[in-house]
Amino acid sequence: MKFLVKKQTNKSSLRIGELTTANGKIQTPVFMPVGTVGAVKSVAPWELHDLGAEIILGNTYHLYLRPGEKLIAELGGLSEYNRWQGPVLTDSGGFQAFSLGKRNFQFPISNFQTNSKSEIRNEGKENSLVKITDDGVEFKSYLDGSKHFFTPEKVIDIQLALGSNIIMPLDVCPPASELKFEVEKAAGLSIKWLKRSKKHLDRKFQETRSKSQTNLKSQIINLKPALFGIVQGGIFPDLRKYCAEKMVAMDLDGYAIGGLAVGEKKKEMFKIVALLNDILPVEKPRYLMGVGTPEDIIQATKLGIDMFDCVLPTRMARHNVAYVKLKTPTGSAKARKNEKLITQYREINLLNSKYREDKNSLDENCQCPTCKNQFSTSYLSHLVREKEILGVRLLTLHNLWTYFALMREIRASIDKRLTIREN
RNA sequence: GCUGGGAUAGCGAAGUGGUCAAACGCAUUAGACUGUAAAUCUAACGGCUCACGCCUUCGUAGGUUCGAAUCCUACUCCCAGCA
Numbered sequence: 423m424k425f426l427v428k429k430q431t432n433k434s435s436l437r438i439g440e441l442t443t444a445n446g447k448i449q450t451p452v453f454m455p456v457g458t459v460g461a462v463k464s465v466a467p468w469e470l471h472d473l474g475a476e477i478i479l480g481n482t483y484h485l486y487l488r489p490g491e492k493l494i495a496e497l498g499g500l501s502e503y504n505r506w507q508g509p510v511l512t513d514s515g516g517f518q519a520f521s522l523g524k525r526n527f528q529f530p531i532s533n534f535q536t537n538s539k540s541e542i543r544n545e546g547k548e549n550s551l552v553k554i555t556d557d558g559v560e561f562k563s564y565l566d567g568s569k570h571f572f573t574p575e576k577v578i579d580i581q582l583a584l585g586s587n588i589i590m591p592l593d594v595c596p597p598a599s600e601l602k603f604e605v606e607k608a609a610g611l612s613i614k615w616l617k618r619s620k621k622h623l624d625r626k627f628q629e630t631r632s633k634s635q636t637n638l639k640s641q642i643i644n645l646k647p648a649l650f651g652i653v654q655g656g657i658f659p660d661l662r663k664y665c666a667e668k669m670v671a672m673d674l675d676g677y678a679i680g681g682l683a684v685g686e687k688k689k690e691m692f693k694i695v696a697l698l699n700d701i702l703p704v705e706k707p708r709y710l711m712g713v714g715t716p717e718d719i720i721q722a723t724k725l726g727i728d729m730f731d732c733v734l735p736t737r738m739a740r741h742n743v744a745y746v747k748l749k750t751p752t753g754s755a756k757a758r759k760n761e762k763l764i765t766q767y768r769e770i771n772l773l774n775s776k777y778r779e780d781k782n783s784l785d786e787n788c789q790c791p792t793c794k795n796q797f798s799t800s801y802l803s804h805l806v807r808e809k810e811i812l813g814v815r816l817l818t819l820h821n822l823w824t825y826f827a828l829m830r831e832i833r834a835s836i837d838k839r840l841t842i843r844e845n
Numbered sequence: 846g847c848u849g850g851g852a853u854a855g856c857g858a859a860g861u862g863g864u865c866a867a868a869c870g871c872a873u874u875a876g877a878c879u880g881u882a883a884a885u886c887u888a889a890c891g892g893c894u895c896a897c898g899c900c901u902u903c904g905u906a907g908g909u910u911c912g913a914a915u916c917c918u919a920c921u922c923c924c925a926g927c928a
Contacts, residue, residue, distance in 0.1 A: 454880095456880080456881065457881095458880095458881050459881085463881085463884085464884085479880075481880085481881080484881085484882095511880095513880050514880085516880080517880045517881090518880095518881095518882090520880090521880090521881080521882080522882065551882080564882040565882085590880075593880095595880075652880085678880080680880065681880095682879090682880095683879045683880090684879085684880095709880090710880095711879095711880040712879055712880040713879060713880090714879045715879070718879075731879095731880060732879050732880085733878085733879070733880085733881045733883085734878075734879055736881085737878070737879090737881065737883065737884095737885085738878075739884090740883075740884040740885075741877090741878070741883080741884075741885070741886090742884090743878090771875090771876090773874090773875090774874090774875080775873085775874070775875095806884095809884070811884075813884090814884055
């Protein structure tokens with residue numbers, strides 16, 4: 423993988439870049455739709471391309487459980503299997519250690535008696551689907567309860583089998599409510615596991631390279647997927663700094679910021695992003711995991727973030743909500759400029775009774791398939807009430823388009839500005 | 846006409862003497878959702894009140910009882926079977 427910062431504005435850390443993977447190029451800042459089980463829910467690959475998707479996500483944990491990475495490898499890797507045929511980033515399953523095992527982290531609330539603490543904690547652990555040890559994560563499959571153990575190495579192997587272009591290492595993502603010493607432990611483990619992940623990936627490719635003829639060398643290097651570090655440390659600046667510096671020293675292909683948007687305040691989240699903006703190397707891609715709303719994305723790009731992924735556009739669509747950009751302001755250039763800084767999006771819940779007879783499309787200025795085909799808000803509201811799957815699809819297409827259009831706008835606006843950085 | 850069964854909140858449907866303004870589902874009205882156990886989840890849902898609480902409801906009208914959606918009587922309507 424190669425990353426090129428094409429232009430960067432001098433006032434902020436806003437930048438545009440290009441990621442080159444074995445499966446194709448990606449323009450950054452980029453929004454990556456989430457296709458956990460190998461599909462961006464309800465959307466066909468050609469539709470994704472048409473909407474403007476450049477790379478999609480898959481999830482190690484889910485694909486390992488079903489249908490299994492071996493089968494996917496036999497069928498040509500994930501991007502062939504699901505016919506996306508473009509760049510793929512796979513998440514490690516580290517987040518599942520958080521989302522499936524939340525209770526593992528949860529301390530009893532403060533008004534409990536101290537002597538019942540351990541009891542409650544243990545009780546939580548029993549119910550949890552996840553157990554974290556020094557060596558890895560033990561999962562109980564949510565599908566059939568069977569036990570599985572993920573080590574950093576195993577997770578790399580699975581992602582290699584999936585044919586991922588960007589591999590995420592196994593990490594520990596604590597919830598926002600976690601106490602500092604637990605967050606510190608999580609960050610420590612994440613660093614430790616990252617070292618093992620890198621070593622394992624390097625060794626794997628060393629082996630492949632030595633087995634191959636020299637003329638294949640460069641090709642193999644090209645095929646080698648990127649490995650990102652995932653910076654943890656919650657909302658604690660010292661932990662974040664420590665974790666980031668350790669990971670930067672490991673010279674990875676890119677850096678992800680994990681453990682944000684997990685319940686902390688927005689202000690705290692951006693404080694951490696800003697802090698890491700100063701620590702992470704400029705020449706490497708930065709990926710803010712799991713973020714976020716359109717407004718979050720706008721703000722984070724100003725803090726030097728290049729990559730985003732989030733379930734919101736697709737999940738919200740399934741939950742009957744459309745993201746609609748507030749009308750572009752008219753007026754003086756100055757006013758427009760000010761307005762631009764606060765570009766906002768509205769969430770339209772089509773289940774709300776006020777949309778029942780709304781004859782307009784969601785957004786007359788929107789060029790998405792749903793709006794362009796002039797489906798009325800009333801009709802969308804009707805579909806959603808009827809639980810007709812077309813409703814989900816039309817909203818998903820609209821929301822994804824809205825996100826990709828936002829990314830295009832951000833890139834275009836950076837491109838227009840004076841630049842100080844030309845590689 | 847006879848025999849049997851039934852009538853519960855917008856709909857469906859529990860409940861057969863007190864803990865019943867009445868389970869549950871649907872519908873309705875809102876809310877939540879940020880590396881997807883999520884086409885999911887939460888709440889409200891007779892009236893009045895911010896709330897404590899008060900008031901009116903279980904086909905209709907009477908009755909028994911300290912107390913009735915629940916027991917008795919009559920009536921109205923519905924369903925099934927038989928004439």
